Amino acid sequence: MANPKLLILAGDGIGPEVMGQVTRIIDWFGDKRDLAFDVEHDLVGGAAYDKHGTPLHDDTMAKALAADAVLLGAVGGPKYDELDFSVKPERGLLRLRKEMDLYSNLRPAQCFDALADFSSLKKDVIAGLDIMIVRELTSGVYFGEPRGIFEEGNERVGINTQRYTESEIERVARSAFELARRRNKKVCSMEKANVMESGILWREVVQRVHDTDYPEVELSHMYADNGAMQLVRAPKQFDVILTDNLFGDILSDCAAMLTGSLGMLPSASLGAPNEAGRPKALYEPVHGSAPDIAGQGKANPIACILSFAMALRYSFDQGDEATRLETAVEKVLADGARTADLMGEEGGSPISTSEMGDAILAALDASL
Numbered sequence: 255m256a257n258p259k260l261l262i263l264a265g266d267g268i269g270p271e272v273m274g275q276v277t278r279i280i281d282w283f284g285d286k287r288d289l290a291f292d293v294e295h296d297l298v299g300g301a302a303y304d305k306h307g308t309p310l311h312d313d314t315m316a317k318a319l320a321a322d323a324v325l326l327g328a329v330g331g332p333k334y335d336e337l338d339f340s341v342k343p344e345r346g347l348l349r350l351r352k353e354m355d356l357y358s359n360l361r362p363a364q365c366f367d368a369l370a371d372f373s374s375l376k377k378d379v380i381a382g383l384d385i386m387i388v389r390e391l392t393s394g395v396y397f398g399e400p401r402g403i404f405e406e407g408n409e410r411v412g413i414n415t416q417r418y419t420e421s422e423i424e425r426v427a428r429s430a431f432e433l434a435r436r437r438n439k440k441v442c443s444m445e446k447a448n449v450m451e452s453g454i455l456w457r458e459v460v461q462r463v464h465d466t467d468y469p470e471v472e473l474s475h476m477y478a479d480n481g482a483m484q485l486v487r488a489p490k491q492f493d494v495i496l497t498d499n500l501f502g503d504i505l506s507d508c509a510a511m512l513t514g515s516l517g518m519l520p521s522a523s524l525g526a527p528n529e530a531g532r533p534k535a536l537y538e539p540v541h542g543s544a545p546d547i548a549g550q551g552k553a554n555p556i557a558c559i560l561s562f563a564m565a566l567r568y569s570f571d572q573g574d575e576a577t578r579l580e581t582a583v584e585k586v587l588a589d590g591a592r593t594a595d596l597m598g599e600e601g602g603s604p605i606s607t608s609e610m611g612d613a614i615l616a617a618l619d620a621s622l
């Protein structure tokens with residue numbers, strides 16, 4: 255059988271630096287676990303704009319649609335701040351999400367024991383934390399029409415529209431309930447049904463999907479502002495959090511920091527399963543291109559590496575190998591390996607991006 259096809263879009267800033275460590279790990283699985291991939295590299299974001307004048311070339315879009323999975327680093331950076339909105343690096347990523355129809359964005363936040371002291375919250379609040387945020391990714395205020403900046407009388411008005419259809423809410427709700435079934439069987443859905451009609455519809459549809467098909471899962475509803483507060487106050491009350499595109503963006507950065515660093519949080523963006531049960535899929539760290547540390551070898555590659563572990567699990571039915579990789583990451587953290595973002599106030603000597611890669615490869619070797 256042909257090897258599965260992986261398209262790697264490293265992107266901008268620290269994207270290529272962290273992805274460099276992921277390609278070493280992909281090679282390791284090919285050499286040591288007989289798990290070879292056909293890997294192709296291409297450009298996205300500012301890097302694609304520099305070469306083609308667009309943040310995502312049509313050929314790249316076609317390759318993404320044909321790949322078994324896409325791995326993405328990060329896009330954006332100050333160099334591109336002045337570009338026209340339509341060609342900004344972030345538009346490339348949003349086009350991928352939309353045209354691949356990746357409506358379900360899984361953002362796990364897990365606290366590794368070795369980092370429990372490092373969180374800005376008290377250790378007992380976050381030790382053992384394991385939550386999964388399911389963020390709707392292809393609709394809502396990110397894509398709703400009308401949108402734009404318009405003249406209105408003698409001033410301008412900026413407009414974006416929050417818009418959800420019942421079927422858009424239903425499919426992402428199903429994805430959250432399916433995940434919850436395999437976890438602790440609890441879903442908390444977050445919106446602002448107190449002030450937004452889209453929130454009222456969201457709540458109604460989620461409740462209906464639950465009552466009809468997932469009665470064994472415990473469902474609760476929470477206003478998203480309270481949800482943000484509860485995430486910081488007592489995050490372990492949650493198992494799966496289901497929320498819309500914009501609230502999910504914000505709540506997942508918040509959840510990332512509970513675990514110690516934004517450099518730790520992976521994500522999977524999944525579409526509907528095909529005939530073989532495989533979803534269209536894109537895997538990427540939650541963090542961005544980190545312009546403040548780009549090019550210095552300081553970036554933590556773990557979020558990107560754990561994103562590849564999610565690819566092994568969700569796209570390639572390699573749950574055991576995903577666990578092998580996650581366990582290797584856990585081990586190097588337990589042994590004290592720390593990139594700069596994982597150093598506390600007391601300081602110490604951080605290791606570089608590639609040294610973190612070396613340590614994880616050594617732990618993988620030791621796992622054989």
Ligand code: NAD
Pocket residue numbers: 268272327328329330331332344347516517518538539540541542543544545546547552553554555557595
């Ligand atoms: P950011 O995530 O790039 O950085 C926020 C902070 O976290 C910075 O201090 C950065 O140094 C740190 N950080 C992030 N990832 C890290 C890692 N792996 N290791 C160590 N430290 C890390 O967010 P930002 O500064 O708001 O955005 C910068 C650019 O990235 C913007 O252009 C933004 O649009 C873009 N962005 C892209 C994505 C993506 O590609 N998915 C996500 C978020 C932001």
Ligand code: IPM
Pocket residue numbers: 330344347348503540
């Ligand atoms: C994320 C990012 C993106 C988003 C940007 C870069 C388009 O912040 O993936 O969390 O807002 O979805």
Ligand code: MN
Pocket residue numbers: 503504507540
């Ligand atoms: Mn974000």
